[in-house]
Amino acid sequence: MPLTGPNSSTTTAPPHKQRRLSPFDPPSPARRHECSKHRINQRMLTPNRTTRHSAPDPSYSDSSYSKQLRKRNHEKMSPDEQFFQHQNRLQCLKKLYPSIGSGTNSEVFLCGNKVLIYPKNPLSTADGNQTKRNHIEGVLNVSHLADMQTMDYAGQDGFDYLLAIRNHGCPHPDETTPSQSAETINSLSRHFRETVFNDLLLSLRSLHQHGYIHRDVKSENLAYNRLTQKASFIDLGDIYNTDPCKLTGTPSTAHPIHHAYLFSNIIDQELRDLIGILSEYEDKIKTITNKRLHDENTFIQLENTLSKLSKDDPNFDKTTKALASLENILKNDFDKYRFYLSEKNKHLNEYQKLKPYQKDNLPPLTIDLWKKFDTYSLHITELSFLLSQVYKTFQKSNPTLSQAADKILTTHLNDSYNFLWKCEDIEQNINDLLQSIDKDTSETKTILSAEIQRIRTLNQLFFSVKNITDIPTAETLLPQIVTPLASSDSSETSSEDSVNSTLPAELTTTTVAEVLPSPSPSPSPSPLFKPGSTS
Ligand SMILES: Nc1ncnc2c1ncn2[C@@H]1O[C@H](COP(=O)(O)OP(=O)(O)O)[C@@H](O)[C@H]1O
Numbered sequence: 130m131p132l133t134g135p136n137s138s139t140t141t142a143p144p145h146k147q148r149r150l151s152p153f154d155p156p157s158p159a160r161r162h163e164c165s166k167h168r169i170n171q172r173m174l175t176p177n178r179t180t181r182h183s184a185p186d187p188s189y190s191d192s193s194y195s196k197q198l199r200k201r202n203h204e205k206m207s208p209d210e211q212f213f214q215h216q217n218r219l220q221c222l223k224k225l226y227p228s229i230g231s232g233t234n235s236e237v238f239l240c241g242n243k244v245l246i247y248p249k250n251p252l253s254t255a256d257g258n259q260t261k262r263n264h265i266e267g268v269l270n271v272s273h274l275a276d277m278q279t280m281d282y283a284g285q286d287g288f289d290y291l292l293a294i295r296n297h298g299c300p301h302p303d304e305t306t307p308s309q310s311a312e313t314i315n316s317l318s319r320h321f322r323e324t325v326f327n328d329l330l331l332s333l334r335s336l337h338q339h340g341y342i343h344r345d346v347k348s349e350n351l352a353y354n355r356l357t358q359k360a361s362f363i364d365l366g367d368i369y370n371t372d373p374c375k376l377t378g379t380p381s382t383a384h385p386i387h388h389a390y391l392f393s394n395i396i397d398q399e400l401r402d403l404i405g406i407l408s409e410y411e412d413k414i415k416t417i418t419n420k421r422l423h424d425e426n427t428f429i430q431l432e433n434t435l436s437k438l439s440k441d442d443p444n445f446d447k448t449t450k451a452l453a454s455l456e457n458i459l460k461n462d463f464d465k466y467r468f469y470l471s472e473k474n475k476h477l478n479e480y481q482k483l484k485p486y487q488k489d490n491l492p493p494l495t496i497d498l499w500k501k502f503d504t505y506s507l508h509i510t511e512l513s514f515l516l517s518q519v520y521k522t523f524q525k526s527n528p529t530l531s532q533a534a535d536k537i538l539t540t541h542l543n544d545s546y547n548f549l550w551k552c553e554d555i556e557q558n559i560n561d562l563l564q565s566i567d568k569d570t571s572e573t574k575t576i577l578s579a580e581i582q583r584i585r586t587l588n589q590l591f592f593s594v595k596n597i598t599d600i601p602t603a604e605t606l607l608p609q610i611v612t613p614l615a616s617s618d619s620s621e622t623s624s625e626d627s628v629n630s631t632l633p634a635e636l637t638t639t640t641v642a643e644v645l646p647s648p649s650p651s652p653s654p655s656p657l658f659k660p661g662s663t664s
């Protein structure tokens with residue numbers, strides 16, 4: 130039977146798509162008539178080539194002409210005008226799109242499944258030669274839209290996952306139930322960590338093989354998409370910049386030499402201060418030595434007199450007491466002298482340790498050196514995930530050990546003294562932690578055996594290495610073997626959880642709405658702070 134209905138009529142012509150008129154189309158007959166009525170030159174109705182670019186707003190066009198025009202307009206503006214124009218645009222974006230992140234340099238908005246990265250500083254994005262690059266395997270594409278960047282949504286950022294592990298023992302606390310065993314929760318975290326750091330190692334390898342570098346690897350600049358179960362680097366605005374002298378980084382994840390490059394002025398100042406302290410010690414040591422020599426002579430003279438006296442002095446006790454107190458004075462002086470000497474040596478050692486990080490002594494910045502910095506940063510980021518895991522898992526069974534792990538974690542994130550810590554104590558602190566773990570007799574140790582092994586490996590590969598040339602690069606490292614996710618403890622979990630664990634990732638209770646972040650919620654309060662980057 131033939132179908133009948135409103136669309137089956139043969140008499141109605143299919144509606145054809147009407148092209149939108151552009152300002153360059155010839156004016157319509159009606160418009161021409163209007164013009165002749167008012168004696169307007171019809172040619173003025175169609176803009177010619179020279180007026181074309183000034184007519185529409187070129188703010189978001191990415192043609193090279195628009196870029197040049199923008200640059201010229203920008204140069205013509207006063208710094209205040211530039212600032213207000215920039216702020217106006219930011220306010221518009223805030224009204225239009227939900228904000229999903231804010232870094233040191235950018236405000237980031239979600240726009241469908243893309244993110245829009247708007248620079249905080251009007252001049253921070255090069256508005257010029259952004260040439261198109263080939264896609265790099267495993268690395269998200271960034272494109273430039275006027276003075277902004279756009280890229281695919283990559284997932285929740287790593288710092289949120291780090292906090293979730295530290296606070297709940299699991300990167301996705303909403304996927305766990307209170308009755309789940311420590312083993313199950315730990316296996317979720319372990320699977321997450323191995324997947325994330327494997328993906329990132331492979332991405333870094335691809336990036337390095339193409340001769341590019343990231344320069345600011347840290348938890349805030351990695352993201353994991355729960356829907357695709359893929360981790361990727363974000364903050365890629367600068368990856369195609371092959372100039373090794375372009376400095377970017379974050380103290381907490383920077384290798385000491387990378388750190389020294391970022392803060393060479395401070396290190397040079399610290400060295401000057403140390404020299405000051407050393408000369409102060411020299412003076413004190415001289416004074417005390419002189420005093421002692423003087424007292425020694427006095428002592429000998431006195432001793433002779435007293436021994437003579439003691440022979441025929443009836444009050445022998447009094448003489449011995451006087452001698453003893455004299456001895457005491459000299460001994461105290463000698464102790465002081467030794468203390469000053471040891472302080473001097475301490476500062477001298479610090480001075481010697483810092484000297485290689487003085488501006489003039491740093492090795493030249495090359496792409497190969499950056500590859501080592503990137504790889505170091507990736508692995509110190511992984512260490513922070515491992516330490517969060519150790520902190521949380523041992524929290525009940527061995528609070529002292531748990532606190533030791535947290536102390537390393539917070540020292541690592543503390544910008545003000547993590548440079549010296551990385552030069553001197555990181556290896557020692559990790560070894561101390563591993564020793565405490567060895568001594569621990571609780572079950573927790575077995576649950577965490579893979580994490581503990583990984584901390585050992587990282588310490589050997591990166592943190593006990595004194596020479597930068599011995600730090601491996603992503604291209605030379607083997608990826609970790611990702612352990613399959615242990616199925617949830619059947620006895621402990623609800624039947625809904627068991628169903629979810631057997632379904633493919635796309636069909637589990639995790640919905641797209643959960644995978645894409647909602648614009649407002651902020652992570653739960655925690656003493657950990659996001660370390661800021663420099664660029
Ligand atoms: N592609 C992306 N997918 C998901 N979140 C992103 C993406 N790009 C940036 N973000 C979020 O925005 C934050 C700041 O972006 P980022 O590019 O790192 O700026 P900055 O250079 O200022 O650090 C990130 O830490 C992350 O939370």
Ligand SMILES: [Mg+2]
Pocket residue numbers: 232233349350364
């Ligand atoms: Mg960032």
